[in-house]
Amino acid sequence: MYGLHKLLWDIRKDSELAKRFRAQTSEVLNEYGLEGDSRQAMLTLDFKKLHEIGANPYLIYFCALQLQVGRESYYEQIREGKN
Amino acid sequence: MGKVVGAFATSHSPGVTGWPERADPRKREAIETAFGEARRRIDELKPDAIVAISVEHFTNFNFSNLPAFAIATGDSYLGPVTAEMAEFINVPQHEYPGNGKLGRHIYEFALTNEFDPALVEGGLAFDENFCVPLKHLDPDSKYPLVPIILNGVNPPWPTAKRCYDFGEMVRHAVEAQNEVQRVVVIGTGGLSHWVGLPESGTVNEEFDRDFIARIESGDPEQIKNYSPQEIDAAGNGAHEVRTWIAAAGAIGAPFEVLAYEPVPEWLTGTAVAAATPGLNL
Numbered sequence: 001m002y003g004l005h006k007l008l009w010d011i012r013k014d015s016e017l018a019k020r021f022r023a024q025t026s027e028v029l030n031e032y033g034l035e036g037d038s039r040q041a042m043l044t045l046d047f048k049k050l051h052e053i054g055a056n057p058y059l060i061y062f063c064a065l066q067l068q069v070g071r072e073s074y075y076e077q078i079r080e081g082k083n
Numbered sequence: 084m085g086k087v088v089g090a091f092a093t094s095h096s097p098g099v100t101g102w103p104e105r106a107d108p109r110k111r112e113a114i115e116t117a118f119g120e121a122r123r124r125i126d127e128l129k130p131d132a133i134v135a136i137s138v139e140h141f142t143n144f145n146f147s148n149l150p151a152f153a154i155a156t157g158d159s160y161l162g163p164v165t166a167e168m169a170e171f172i173n174v175p176q177h178e179y180p181g182n183g184k185l186g187r188h189i190y191e192f193a194l195t196n197e198f199d200p201a202l203v204e205g206g207l208a209f210d211e212n213f214c215v216p217l218k219h220l221d222p223d224s225k226y227p228l229v230p231i232i233l234n235g236v237n238p239p240w241p242t243a244k245r246c247y248d249f250g251e252m253v254r255h256a257v258e259a260q261n262e263v264q265r266v267v268v269i270g271t272g273g274l275s276h277w278v279g280l281p282e283s284g285t286v287n288e289e290f291d292r293d294f295i296a297r298i299e300s301g302d303p304e305q306i307k308n309y310s311p312q313e314i315d316a317a318g319n320g321a322h323e324v325r326t327w328i329a330a331a332g333a334i335g336a337p338f339e340v341l342a343y344e345p346v347p348e349w350l351t352g353t354a355v356a357a358a359t360p361g362l363n364l
Contacts, residue, residue: 005146012141051280056237057319058141061279079281 001054004038008059011066018066045069048078085257085264089128089359090334091121092270092298092327095137095215098349101172110344110353117342117355118219124359125220130267132182133226134189134253134333136326137212137271138235140278143203150201151241152249154193155230156186162209174214182227185263189229192256198249203232216271226267233329235272235322243309246325250332270330272323274343274352280319286345290317291352294324298356301337320351327356334358 007028011018021028029039041049045067050060064074103111125133142164144150159178163169169176183204193200207230217224233249234240241249250268257266274294275287290313297305306328314321331338338356346353 002146009141009145056141057277057279058236062141074279075281075283078279 001038003032003034004042004050004055005059007032007034007042008055008063012059012062015066022067047074051078085260085262085266087254087257087268087333088130088265088361089124089357090268090270090330090336090338091125091220091358092330092338092354092356093118093121093216093220094273094351094353094355095211095213095271096276096346096349096351096353097172097211097215098346098351099353100174100215100218102348105348106346107348110346113342113344114346114353114355115219118216120341121355121357122220122222124357124362125226125267127362128267128359129265130226131263131265132185132229133221134229134231134257134266134268135213135217135271136231136233136250136268136329138323138326139212139232140210140236142210143207144232148201149234149237150232151234152198153201153203153232154186154190155181155203155207155232156183156190157181157203157205157207158183160207160209160228160230162214164208164210168210172211172215174218177224179209179213179217179224180227182229182263185260185266186229188260189253189256192259193252196252196255198252200231207232212271216269220269231329233325235325236319238311240311240322241325243325243328244307246328247303247307247332250329251335253329253333254335268330268333270326270328272326273321274324274354275317276320276351277318278320282318284347284350286347286352287317287321288345288352290321291343291345291354295340295343295354298327298331298338299340303331306331317352331358334360336360
């Protein structure tokens, strides 16, 4: 979980990393050592899944905003499972 | 001897300053009037410093280091942390003055009185935690601050009792020095709200009104016996009420809730409270 939390926090704090994540997602996930459910959730930006595996809601939400996911889209996804 | 001459507690929803117009006009007026009354009382108390207790929303701390309590000893603090946040919450980015010497004293006092907070000598930036309420309570940033951060954003949280006792320790620390005579304590956060969760935008009014009754009772036992599960029923953001509980410990007197309004548009049960037992109103 630490690697996932670190990635969520780093994306929130670093707009350059956020850009690189969008362009080179797999490479960034490799750098943070993410595998399994957390890797799959980040690959597909499945925020509902990130909640289910226990990531901190603040960090999921802030990371989503930094990745240019609108607030309405974010809440629509976690309420209805759309992504 | 220094003295805690008053305590205040408020919500810090970004909507309070960022999009006040979205609230029901009557509710907005009630909250802004209460903030104005709190500001008037603070000015009347003529504080030499403000001990400001809040959480922080992963603006500085993260899972590399997430202290239960942290005391800052800087001489100034940047807030809001980024230009984007400044625009979001409609607070001009600026430096807030700090009283590092008082912060250092409280930190050292804590370590000799059974508390082990983290030390933050510099680099602490503010988010809505302090910037939103201070825009109303101290719009000119004239009072030097001692920021204290407690963890209200990720379990396990410090217990309600521990937060109350921490507040008491702050009071004793203020009384154990002579340089800063008049200290106001402000706690910010809550009441019920959910951040990043499906329930976001709902308010648990039953929890909020029960919390208000307890904080107005002045009975420490009613405040200290909250369980994490009880608070969780009012959302992950409700865990910020620990800041109110710490402020209650710091003043040791009943609060008067100047306004409470459930404001879904601001995503919170929004309240402003004051405990100013020595003030001639």
